[in-house]
Amino acid sequence: MPHFAKPAEGSWTEHYPELGTAPVDYTDSIDPAYYEAERKAVFRRTWLNVGRVEQVPKTGSYYTKELAVVDTSLIIVRGKDGEIRAFHNMCRHRGNKLVWNDFPGEEVKGTCRQFTCKYHAWRYSLNGELTFIQQEEEFFGVDKSSYGLKSVRCEVWEGFIFVNLDPAAQPLADYLGEFAKGLEGYPFHEMTEVFTYKAEVGSNWKLFIDAFAEFYHAPVLHQKQAVKDEADKLLRVGFEGLHYELHDPHAMISSWGGMSPPKDVNMVKPIERVLRSGLFGPWDRPDIEGLDPLPPALNPARHKAWGTDSFHFYPNFMLLIWAPGWYLTYHYWPTAVDRHLFEANLYFVPAKTAAQRLAHELAAVTFKEYALQDANTLEATQTMLKSRVISEFPLCDQELLLRALHKVTADYVKEYRDAAAR
């Protein structure tokens, strides 16, 4: 008997009949040809989140973003008109990378009035126009107005900056769809105290999304994180989501979270009791507008034990919003069929007191303890998948988002391959 109500069909998975309930083929995570198809079919066609507006606070603020998956580097910059634009990080003269410091592969950030190429001093304005050619008279009728930086589609949703390499892509708001609409108004802009984590992980990008798209694993893999009685209870009961929802290609899982604050302080560790914080974040909500009432997409089951919602915006951006008033993002940037760069950002309302700062620190430290256990399973999975001894795996109802991720990706790849064959 489920603790939380399931749809009339009897399961979350059967509520979405197009997914089926059959075992899922994970060849999609080891096949180099499939990965090459994903790069074109998915990453060159979908909206990719590359940061937040706080990273470009004023005119001339810029940062670069290395996107190995689509073989490019981008410059994200705020212009004199306040607009945020994205350009390929490439000089029009002979293709040198335009903005970088000592190492061409490292991302950089800063503020400038214009971009000047290191190589021959060609200059570009903040909105990408070519403004100066060194020894212009030596050239053969180069019309500067035709040699601006090559731009990339760039749109902003609730302060999140997205790019799309497909000039014909639908507008960002249409792509993000219902979940995004239902999250509008959440006070993301108040949560500007950021912890940024990075790691290179030896697995296919989809495997780490899999790991964070279900909590079925949590009472098992993380059982040593809780005090003994609590861990035993969690393991006995298992995990059930409060609610699942798919809006192709995106998905969400809503989860309970009785730990913030806990019903009984003996459920948590001594440091959590003193600092009033833990995995689910600080127990005391920040004093800002916008947390009550919450936007309608949050806590869709309207459950009083609600703890966190995870939104997976396809392909590689996850947004987790926690009941106590903070949020977290995950990005998974593929670099090869069996490698990706993982990035996590934790966002809090800036601490005013040492107690608040320490509460944030404890949430951040706890996040890392959990994430290290999650990350470590991935290489183990990747190497065994690569053996091809077994390629089909049964997924349970609590793993609905994984089923959706692999299906949606297969749909994109099929559409691309069919179009290429025509």
Add this chain to the structure above:
Amino acid sequence: MPLPAEFASLEPFSDWILVTERERYAKRLASSMAEMQAFYDAAFPLLEPATTYLEQFPVDSLPDPERNLLLLMMSLVTVSFPVEVWKQARVPDSGAAYLDLVSEPAV
């Protein structure tokens, strides 16, 4: 590395006054359980008094001794997992996995 007078008893542990998470985490991995337990036993009872004491200062402009105290308590947070849960410096089942904190709120 001075601490506020009320917390002078923690001065033997001033090598835990570290500015970045990377340094705090590296020191955790390089320390024995006995070293972390000694630091925890001395600092944990003063955690609540320290947060109460630090209330009187805005956290973004702490004088040096108070800043040192906050950084020391951040190290206490770092060692709390080995001491309270793991009984070892590393996260169990984390093998070769790593996760670098590349940017954090300044103290």
